[in-house]
Amino acid sequence: MTISHQRGAARPPVRGTDRSLARRAELLAIGRKLFADTPYDALSMDDIARQAHVAKGLIYYYFHSKRGYYLAIVQDSVADLVGFAASGRELPPGDRVHRTIDGYLRYAEHNHASYRTIVSGGVGFDAEVHAIRDGVREAIVTTIAEGAYGRQEIAPLARMGLLGWVCGVEGATLDWIDRPGLTRDDMRELLVRMLGGTLRAIEELDPAHPAPEPARRDV
Template sequence: MNNSQQGGRVAPRGARATERSQARRAELITTGRKLFADTSYDALSMDDIARQAGVAKGLIYYYFTNKRGYYLAIIEDAVAELVERAGSTHDLPPVERVQRTVDGYLRYAEHHQAAYRAIISGGVGFDAEVLAIRETVRAELLATIARGAWGREDIPPLARTALVGWLAGVEGVTLDWIAERQVPRETVVALLVRGLGDTLRLVEEYEPSWPAPHRPQL
């Protein structure tokens, strides 16, 4: 019998082939994330990538069309991890939720510096697709902060503008921190969380119906 049993059901040969293909693609993305972790896009050729991945170059073309497609797939995978980190704190109290979100964000940037810089800077030549990926990260982080501060995501325009300003500051601070590494991560977390508290209180001044959490929470 050529079909395998999965959970008491027969898995067709085509399904098994698809699973193997998806697994192979995931392996290549994992390898790519390691390769691009500290190496810029332009510094790696397809020959370099294939050699270090231990595969034929044609296999990478098969799954990703070209180097740019491979790079975008790696960035999307990295962003998915960052977004998952941001969304995994929903069961925590507001103060711990914010601290864990910011700390997870910094940890990600610390361990995936090249990918983080690509996400924030817009990638290769300000790639529109990478910019769109960055907006996914921003939207998830803004939603996480809004839920923690006000228990909802549909916030007024002024509140959103203020939070976008804070997040732009987070991106700038993070880029500087991973470049200089002169300040402990815990201190940077405290700095950014305090800045968020100040931002929320400023929102309250302009939008009294959207009060900031009490100061001890942030």
């Protein structure tokens, strides 16, 4: 399928059709794999089209530019990850925290390339992608805060403690998917107990943020 295109004059597809949505999702999946291992500047649109086995015009048709394609890949991956991690809002707080961590790990386990792109900010430095990654961190902090404290608004010290834990989770999870020596269940329980230590440390420094009862029994 070949669609003629002039830069800056892309015609948006009919987004509401099942066929166009499926085609777009297919291109996003292909792009996740390509950009996971190759620097952004090293891939031309010709390279992308050749490796994806599609006409270059098709990529322009859906995403308007290489930049638009790349950002759509990152944003789509982020939506998936946050969706996995934030599920289970109907559960009790302790169960919700376990569900959040399990969903996070499950996403990383089954979407290596996308996860690396999100937490590493892409291959190389990209300020806009890093801003998206920071948004993911804040979303995870908010989800954990809701599970631990029953509210999203928390004091700066509590937020910094949870953010530090999230950054540690990112590094540990990257290593885990590269060297999968632990089961997901073991990895989840390790991270839960690390979170318990963080919550207790927050409580010691700021009694207005008491650790939930399960966190006091973790270690």
